[in-house]
Amino acid sequence: MLNRIFGLETEYGLLIHEDRPDHSPTWFAHQIRDHLFQVQRRGLLDLHHRGHDEPPGNGGFLTNGGRVYLDMGHLEYASPECHSLSDVVASDRAGDLLIQQAIEALGVSDHVSLIKNNIDHETDATFGSHENYLVSRRFPFSRRGLAPLLTFLVTRQIFTGAGRVGAARPQDAWIQMDRLIVPRTAVGARGGVNLPFQISQRSDYIVNDFFEWVQHNRAIVNTRDEPLADPNEYRRIHLLLGDSNMAEYATALKLGTTGLVLQLIEEGLAPQGLEIDEPVEALQEISQDQERNWLIRLQSQRTISALDIQEQFLDCGIRHCQGQDEETDWVLAQWASVLQDLRGDYQKLVGRVDWASKLWLLECFRESERLDWGDPLLKSLDLEYHNLNHAKGLYYGLLEEGRVPRLTTDALIQMAMDQAPKNTRAYGRSALVRHLLGSGEAMDSDRSGTPEGLFPAYVINWSIFQVRGRAPFPMPDPFRTYLDDVRAHLEPIIV
Amino acid sequence: MNYSLMPERREGPGDPMPKSPSPLEEGGGPRRPDTGSPDKDSLLKRMRKVDPKQAERYRQRTGE
Numbered sequence: 001m002l003n004r005i006f007g008l009e010t011e012y013g014l015l016i017h018e019d020r021p022d023h024s025p026t027w028f029a030h031q032i033r034d035h036l037f038q039v040q041r042r043g044l045l046d047l048h049h050r051g052h053d054e055p056p057g058n059g060g061f062l063t064n065g066g067r068v069y070l071d072m073g074h075l076e077y078a079s080p081e082c083h084s085l086s087d088v089v090a091s092d093r094a095g096d097l098l099i100q101q102a103i104e105a106l107g108v109s110d111h112v113s114l115i116k117n118n119i120d121h122e123t124d125a126t127f128g129s130h131e132n133y134l135v136s137r138r139f140p141f142s143r144r145g146l147a148p149l150l151t152f153l154v155t156r157q158i159f160t161g162a163g164r165v166g167a168a169r170p171q172d173a174w175i176q177m178d179r180l181i182v183p184r185t186a187v188g189a190r191g192g193v194n195l196p197f198q199i200s201q202r203s204d205y206i207v208n209d210f211f212e213w214v215q216h217n218r219a220i221v222n223t224r225d226e227p228l229a230d231p232n233e234y235r236r237i238h239l240l241l242g243d244s245n246m247a248e249y250a251t252a253l254k255l256g257t258t259g260l261v262l263q264l265i266e267e268g269l270a271p272q273g274l275e276i277d278e279p280v281e282a283l284q285e286i287s288q289d290q291e292r293n294w295l296i297r298l299q300s301q302r303t304i305s306a307l308d309i310q311e312q313f314l315d316c317g318i319r320h321c322q323g324q325d326e327e328t329d330w331v332l333a334q335w336a337s338v339l340q341d342l343r344g345d346y347q348k349l350v351g352r353v354d355w356a357s358k359l360w361l362l363e364c365f366r367e368s369e370r371l372d373w374g375d376p377l378l379k380s381l382d383l384e385y386h387n388l389n390h391a392k393g394l395y396y397g398l399l400e401e402g403r404v405p406r407l408t409t410d411a412l413i414q415m416a417m418d419q420a421p422k423n424t425r426a427y428g429r430s431a432l433v434r435h436l437l438g439s440g441e442a443m444d445s446d447r448s449g450t451p452e453g454l455f456p457a458y459v460i461n462w463s464i465f466q467v468r469g470r471a472p473f474p475m476p477d478p479f480r481t482y483l484d485d486v487r488a489h490l491e492p493i494i495v
Numbered sequence: 496m497n498y499s500l501m502p503e504r505r506e507g508p509g510d511p512m513p514k515s516p517s518p519l520e521e522g523g524g525p526r527r528p529d530t531g532s533p534d535k536d537s538l539l540k541r542m543r544k545v546d547p548k549q550a551e552r553y554r555q556r557t558g559e
Contacts, residue, residue, distance in 0.1 A: 122551055127555065380550040397537065
């Protein structure tokens with residue numbers, strides 16, 4: 001895909017299969033992280049404070065150029081910078097496998113399950129799947145310039161949503177109305193335990209259109225200006241409204257269509273006149289629409305379906321982007337295919353669209369066991385769709401049946417667990433991590449700490465690193481590998 | 496996957512990566528799945544093994 005760097009950050013849930021467990025999910029998250037870094041030596045733990053909630057030892061960079069760390073008690077994996085959809089899918093799945101294999105190596109897989117979802121049905125907790133897209137600094141990052149992106153994001157959930165049983169409880173479901181954030185029930189919206197199923201996990205938790213925070217007041221577009229690259233050249237579009245996808249196809253289509261829409265906006269070619277009247281309300285109404293008509297009202301007072309809006313973005317993409325490269329053409333063809341199938345029986349989407357796969361599984365089970373939607377077992381099945389244990393997870397059950405299209409291979413995922421993409425900055429970072437691991441610097445990663453007043457053996461961040469005794473090494477261009485320069489920089493200390 | 500296509504691959508650690516299946520190649524990447532229903536029996540069997548109380552046991556914190 002043209003001029004695009006992609007990245008995914010995934011927060012995982014840990015399910016402890018005991019009534020009165022001796023340890024919390026966070027305790028297990030610490031064990032898994034320590035196993036990855038200290039036993040398997042997958043990377044280097046940070047020696048410095050990255051932030052107030054990221055003390056030394058909280059996480060670190062991996063040999064594949066990505067990161068594993070703890071965030072608000074959750075294990076989180078950030079993929080390395082990727083320059084293609086194929087790479088980001090393989091790198092994302094590599095994170096799943098790294099953590100799942102660590103659980104198995106620790107011998108706890110019988111009573112700890114790794115869950116790649118975004119909600120807790122019982123506590124209403126939510127945790128994220130964040131997307132990152134590098135754009136030019138010239139990107140029109142204003143309310144007006146972002147209007148087409150807002151419309152696209154509100155409506156893309158019809159093929160990117162992972163689906164869920166029920167809804168967030170009303171007291172926790174807030175929406176923006178006329179610049180005020182109000183409880184969803186105050187405007188008569190449906191919500192709570194009576195909702196059988198909705199197509200998105202995260203839509204109930206998005207309460208704003210634009211905002212810079214991520215933990216509160218979550219917005220459709222996160223406006224924090226943190227490019228993690230040369231701020232004169234680049235901006236990072238950071239999105240936190242999406243669901244964690246199990247289907248490789250859905251992951252690629254989500255990132256691919258969003259990447260193309262960003263390109264259309266950058267080039268001033270995005271569809272105009274599609275501003276949604278109340279985007280946050282529309283986001284939740286589309287997700288919760290049991291008839292799947294997905295109708296929304298535009299600021300022009302016209303009513304239009306999410307499918308028709310997506311068709312307009314697709315048409316625009318075909319007109320302006322078709323033929324620019326192989327991945328773009330794949331995205332356009334699959335986008336068209338999915339939209340066409342969404343106009344018919346949702347079962348055509350099983351295997352490609354997560355909410356459709358999950359809904360089909362739940363409907364099969366309900367029919368077989370004669371359950372109604374209020375049965376709490378359905379929430380447990382909802383969770384099990386996201387279980388990353390291949391022998392148990394329901395997504396992997398569908399995969400075993402040969403009905404889930406693959407976009408990568410198991411061999412490439414295995415490789416991406418250890419190696420970085422060779423066409424981005426992650427490659428140079430990977431070389432750095434390997435050299436420091438090999439040179440014994442990793443021994444310094446013992447969290448007993450660095451002697452007071454001394455610079456730690458290394459400090460590694462996304463766009464810069466420094467090794468003790470050497471000058472800082474900036475890596476401001478994510479499209480460069482910096483490999484030769486990194487090696488030259490380290491040469492005197494390479495063992 | 497672009498790993499194997501990059502000119503710098505010879506300098507990288509490990510063996511060159513194999514080329515991933517192209518999405519557009521026959522038998523390669525995504526294809527429209529058969530519209531018939533997957534084998535329900537094995538999937539139902541898998542679903543019947545799920546701990547019915549596991550959603551209550553999940554107990555996650557809000558993250559980000």
